[in-house]
Amino acid sequence: MKLVATDFDGTFSLYGGDVPQENIDAVMKWQAAGHKFGINTGRGLSLIGLELAKHPELEPDFLICNNGAVIADKKRHILSSVCLPQSLLADVLFFLIRERGDAPMLVVTEEESLSIHGNPAESLGIPGMPETTLEKAAAREDVVQLSMNCETLEGAQEMERLACEKFPDLVGNINRGYLDLNLAGADKQHGIDRMLKATGWQIAPDDLFVIGDDMNDLPAIEAYHGYTVKAAPKFMRDHAKKVYESVGAMMMENL
Template structure:
């Protein structure tokens, strides 16, 4: 048995485009051969499920969500979850650069997703309806696995990440373009996949990982993984091989 894991946005689904039918067809052939397929994403469970409903022919064997903080099986049963300590949630939300920002922000629990009332007039860029929380309501939320911010640029995302992780070294800022996802340091796609393998007991003869941006880099390096042709140059340099699509990678390893 082989195991394949793909990032979703920009990899399995090209940016601002639907998932190509050829990718879904390749997944079906991959699974029919007895191999495992899953999605490893920065999205929370509710948001990736919202997207997957558009593709009834697609049946992932597992999902690694929130950059590795949440892992579920094909029945959507929780296999692993890394929740932020309550004091860390409160402290991060009380930081001046967070309280004063006009950038849109989200808070994600194991199962749900909320907007934070930052006063932003900018959309977060998600079509799924979300309840809006005040900062006080957000501080009281339980089982928080991720706090996200949409910045104006990659440079701003990197600067905000540096400031937050300096104050809270137990956190990591998983950056995808101009978006930051703050998770526990152990919550990254590399370690999320490692937790999946440990909990399930799966021992694949080969583990394939493919992704296109910064939050995919640790997994690409660890699993000697792959990227797509639309990725940035630094990802192509890190990858073992560049493929035109996820489907092409799967078919090449059947």
């Protein structure tokens, strides 16, 4: 049995577009051969669900969400999660409000995404979502990620530096100008590790295929000698074992 874990935005799906049909066709053939296919994304369970709803023929065998903080099975039952401790969450939220003022931010729980000061991911085509207040968000015990659009890669890196210097228990996962803050240990590499542990699947190293297109994919790409797509930034192409035209092309070559 082989296994593919693919990033979604910019990798399996085109930025500002839809999932190419060749990727969908490849998944059908991959799973028909008895192999496992799943999404490894920075999106939360509810937001990746919105995209998968557009393609009911797609039935991933697993979902790694929130940069590895949430692991779900094919029925989207949560197998594992890494939540921010409530005391840390409150401090981080108030810090971000001081640093960013009324800039939009997502508070992502195990199963839903809530917004403070509006939706920071509208440019990704993500629709409106329920709003919450700073005080209500700080009282949650199921928050796995805080997400914001910093407009540029440099802005996201600077915000990551400030937050992680003040809170060493945090890790920043960056995808273009978007910054996700998770509890340390929640990244796409450890997400794959935790998914394999939770499912009990025994996958030989040569049968594990990881592919992504941006900075938050790097931990998994480096750890698993993974792949990227032609549209990825140069630094990703430099780190990848091989560059493919698409996820579908990678799957068909390794079927």
